[in-house]
Amino acid sequence: MEPGLIRAAQLGDRDALITLLREIETHVYRTAYYIVGNEQDAMDAAQEALIRIYTKINSYEEKALFKTWVQRIVTNICIDKFRRSKPTVSIEEHELVFREKQDVEEEVLSAYAAKDVREAIDKLPEHHRAVVVLRYLQDFSYNEIADSLDLPLNTVKSYLFRARQQLQGLLQDYQKGGVRG
Amino acid sequence: MTCQEVMELMQRQLDGDLDERETADLTEHIRHCPECEAMMERLNRLSDELENLPKVQPRYSLVDAILPQLEQIDQMREENLLLTQTSDDLEIEQAAALASSSSGRSRVERRSASWFERRSVRWLSGVAAAGLVIGLFLFTYEPQPFGQGTQSFMLESRSGSSDGGAGDEAANSSETYSVQNQMGAADAGAGNTSDSMAGSDNEPSSDAEERSALRSGADKNSSSPASPGSDAPGEDPRPAARQDRTESSGSAAKRPSAAESNTSAGNAAGADSSGGTNQPAAVAPPGSSNQPVADSSEREDAGALNNGNSTEANGSSPPANKGITAEGGTAEEEGIYSTAEPEDTDNTGSYSNMGITSEPSSDAKLKHELVSPNGVYRAVVTDRKLMVVEETAGGTVFESRTKNGDISITGWTADSASVEYEVLTKDGTVERYRVDINLGTETKI
Numbered sequence: 001m002e003p004g005l006i007r008a009a010q011l012g013d014r015d016a017l018i019t020l021l022r023e024i025e026t027h028v029y030r031t032a033y034y035i036v037g038n039e040q041d042a043m044d045a046a047q048e049a050l051i052r053i054y055t056k057i058n059s060y061e062e063k064a065l066f067k068t069w070v071q072r073i074v075t076n077i078c079i080d081k082f083r084r085s086k087p088t089v090s091i092e093e094h095e096l097v098f099r100e101k102q103d104v105e106e107e108v109l110s111a112y113a114a115k116d117v118r119e120a121i122d123k124l125p126e127h128h129r130a131v132v133v134l135r136y137l138q139d140f141s142y143n144e145i146a147d148s149l150d151l152p153l154n155t156v157k158s159y160l161f162r163a164r165q166q167l168q169g170l171l172q173d174y175q176k177g178g179v180r181g
Numbered sequence: 182m183t184c185q186e187v188m189e190l191m192q193r194q195l196d197g198d199l200d201e202r203e204t205a206d207l208t209e210h211i212r213h214c215p216e217c218e219a220m221m222e223r224l225n226r227l228s229d230e231l232e233n234l235p236k237v238q239p240r241y242s243l244v245d246a247i248l249p250q251l252e253q254i255d256q257m258r259e260e261n262l263l264l265t266q267t268s269d270d271l272e273i274e275q276a277a278a279l280a281s282s283s284s285g286r287s288r289v290e291r292r293s294a295s296w297f298e299r300r301s302v303r304w305l306s307g308v309a310a311a312g313l314v315i316g317l318f319l320f321t322y323e324p325q326p327f328g329q330g331t332q333s334f335m336l337e338s339r340s341g342s343s344d345g346g347a348g349d350e351a352a353n354s355s356e357t358y359s360v361q362n363q364m365g366a367a368d369a370g371a372g373n374t375s376d377s378m379a380g381s382d383n384e385p386s387s388d389a390e391e392r393s394a395l396r397s398g399a400d401k402n403s404s405s406p407a408s409p410g411s412d413a414p415g416e417d418p419r420p421a422a423r424q425d426r427t428e429s430s431g432s433a434a435k436r437p438s439a440a441e442s443n444t445s446a447g448n449a450a451g452a453d454s455s456g457g458t459n460q461p462a463a464v465a466p467p468g469s470s471n472q473p474v475a476d477s478s479e480r481e482d483a484g485a486l487n488n489g490n491s492t493e494a495n496g497s498s499p500p501a502n503k504g505i506t507a508e509g510g511t512a513e514e515e516g517i518y519s520t521a522e523p524e525d526t527d528n529t530g531s532y533s534n535m536g537i538t539s540e541p542s543s544d545a546k547l548k549h550e551l552v553s554p555n556g557v558y559r560a561v562v563t564d565r566k567l568m569v570v571e572e573t574a575g576g577t578v579f580e581s582r583t584k585n586g587d588i589s590i591t592g593w594t595a596d597s598a599s600v601e602y603e604v605l606t607k608d609g610t611v612e613r614y615r616v617d618i619n620l621g622t623e624t625k626i
Contacts, residue, residue, distance in 0.1 A: 014255070021244045029239040040554065040595060043239060047247050054251055117230045135196070136231040142196070161192040167231075168223045 006066055009057050017057060021050050027067070027138065028074045034133040035078040037122045045082050049074040064147060071134060071148040079126045120170040128163040131156055182210055184217055191221050195228045240555065547589040547605075553597035558618060560600045562588045567602050567623075569616060579621050581614070601626070 005023075008016035028049050033042035052073055060069050121129055127149065134140040134148055146156045190207040193199050199207065211218045549562040558578060561568050567588055569579040586606035591613070593600045598619060604612040616623040 018244060018248075018251075022242070025243045026238055029243060030237055033237045034234070039240075043243065043555075046239065047243050050243055051247055051250060051254070054247075055254060114230065114234060117227075117234060132231065136234060137236070142198075157192075160196075161189065164192060164195070164224060164227060165188075168220075168227045171227065172223065 003062075006057075006060070010060070017054060020057075021054060024053075024067075024070050025050060028070060030137050031071060031074050031133055032078050034118075034121060034137055035075065035126070035129055036082045037118075041082050045078050046074065048081070049077050052077070065144065067138070068140070068144050068147040071138060071140070072150065075130045075134070075149060079130065083126065116171055116174045117167070120167045120174070123170060124163050124166065127151070128159045128166070131159040132163045132167070135160055182206060184210075184214065187211070187214070187217050188220070191217070191224055195224060241557070246556075547587055549588070549590065551590045551593060551600070553593045553600065553618075554595055555597040557597060558593075558600075560590050560593070560602070560616075562590065562602075567600075567614070567616065569600060569618060578618055579616050579623070581616070581623055584612075586612075 005016050005020050009020050025046065029042060029046040032045040032049065033039065036042050036045055049070075053070060056073075060066065121132060124132065130149055131145055131151075134145045138144075140148065142153055142156050142160075145151070145160075146153045149156070151159070187207060187210045190199060190203055190210075194204065194207060211221055547562075550559065552559045552572060557572055558569050559572050561570060565584045565586070565588060567579075567581040567584075567590070568577060570577050584604040584606075586604045589603050589605065591601040591603055599615050599617050601613065601615045604614070606612060613626045614623045615626050
């Protein structure tokens with residue numbers, strides 16, 4: 001993100017601010033989409049985030065990365081306002097379960113279906129899901145995730161590790177259950 | 182090294198977080214431990230999958246979709262600048278500020294009638310206006326998919342923000358009644374809205390406060406005699422029953438001197454509920470509309486209260502909704518809301534439309550045009566045919582055969598993938614059809 005553009009936007013250059021919003025809208029939407037899990041809510045959440053960025057651009061301080069500031073806003077909106085009643089799997093459920101050697105069937109299935117992966121992500125608790133989304137969809141480092149979600153670094157790691165462990169467990173269940181062919 | 186320790190190495194390895202030594206340790210362990218090897222393989226595969234998740238894009242420009250709202254925000258800011266130069270707004274601003282902290286305040290019982298009489302009128306209008314403006318913000322801030330209707334929207338705006346719970350609680354607690362007694366409906370509404378607003382976003386909230394100054398000024402001047410509440414108690418049998426308890430309430434309600442400013446306060450409250458969020462309606466449990474009336478009858482200050490309360494009764498009973506909307510129309514300057522009219526919000530679903538006007542007519546009117554929730558398509562009825570056209574490009578996506586009767590569009594599905602409509606045939610039967618947009622076909626349902 002071009003620092004000049006951000007500064008211009010903060011100084012009241014409306015066009016710069018709009019240009020800035022256009023540059024980030026896809027990133028904002030993508031995070032929203034994978035956290036809230038459906039297009040309509042993602043559109044709503046992303047628009048709300050963009051409006052908030054528009055109104056609060058002056059509260060951004062350069063000591064933080066602009067992209068983490070943006071992601072903080074969108075994840076907060078997604079988690080606070082689009083919290084669903086839909087139950088998530090307890091993160092403990094799949095914790096540290098070492099499966100026995102898988103049957104031959106698994107070898108045949110070379111990759112998890114993207115749809116299954118999305119469904120599995122959807123089942124993660126919100127903050128775990130947010131960590132995964134920032135790590136894989138925004139390509140954030142541990143530190144950037146920590147900044148975005150306002151979590152300690154160790155918590156970020158622990159969430160990410162548990163989330164991946166749970167995801168692989170869930171996907172294994174999908175395969176075993178023959179959900180996909 | 183235990184398998185559990187290796188697990189952490191495996192995880193960090195996925196993030197490129199291992200140094201050489203740790204990598205060697207991991208490799209060494211895996212060579213001798215088939216279980217960890219299998220786990221490593223699964224995790225690697227998972228990580229690959231996660232990296233390859235579709236890089237989804239919004240299907241239309243979100244910035245374009247919110248441009249009208251952004252202009253509205255700018256406009257409000259400009260008006261705020263003007264307002265800070267007017268003389269009387271300081272006090273009203275304070276009132277608005279108080280309104281925004283009303284959840285805390287609602288815990289404090291105030292019994293001083295004289296205090297109430299001195300302050301309440303001005304307060305009411307200021308507070309109600311604050312609620313109105315903040316309500317407007319809420320509705321611009323909380324887009325809702327089409328089809329869920331006003332009611333779910335109201336719920337959302339209550340529970341949406343982190344502070345919503347607090348307001349909620351306050352509204353349901355008996356203590357709130359005492360506040361309502363003093364403040365009337367407007368306070369419950371304004372307090373709640375601004376509350377949740379403060380939690381989610383300070384800036385617009387302060388915008389709204391200043392804005393309220395203008396609002397209340399306008400309301401005072403207008404002071405239209407159309408009292409939104411005059412028929413409300415009749416609609417809700419309970420308040421009427423309660424009124425029997427004393428004579429003061431009944432007479433107070435009929436007392437012609439609900440004073441100009443009171444009327445305007447009532448109007449403001451009415452406008453508030455129409456102002457996009459219907460907050461008072463959402464907040465007030467049905468029973469609460471009678472409660473304040475009953476209480477007020479035990480006091481002498483029923484005049485102002487009845488006005489406020491009856492407005493609330495109006496807001497909380499569904500059939501009164503339309504009345505309020507109409508009221509909002511009179512009490513409002515058109516400018517503000519008209520900028521938020523469907524054109525732009527169609528993109529995100531026509532929710533805001535519902536906030537402003539009432540719910541799309543549930544009565545017998547035929548619906549001949551409806552934009553899809555995602556704003557891409559428009560279903561139109563022409564010459565006993567249903568057509569679906571692209572909203573921007575204008576191309577025809579679907580055209581039905583000529584039907585044997587009047588067509589009314591029932592609605593779009595939330596995913597905008599299909600639209601349903603009814604044909605009211607001449608012999609009085611109703612045929613229903615569903616059009617699949619992607620296939621370009623319709624089926625009778």
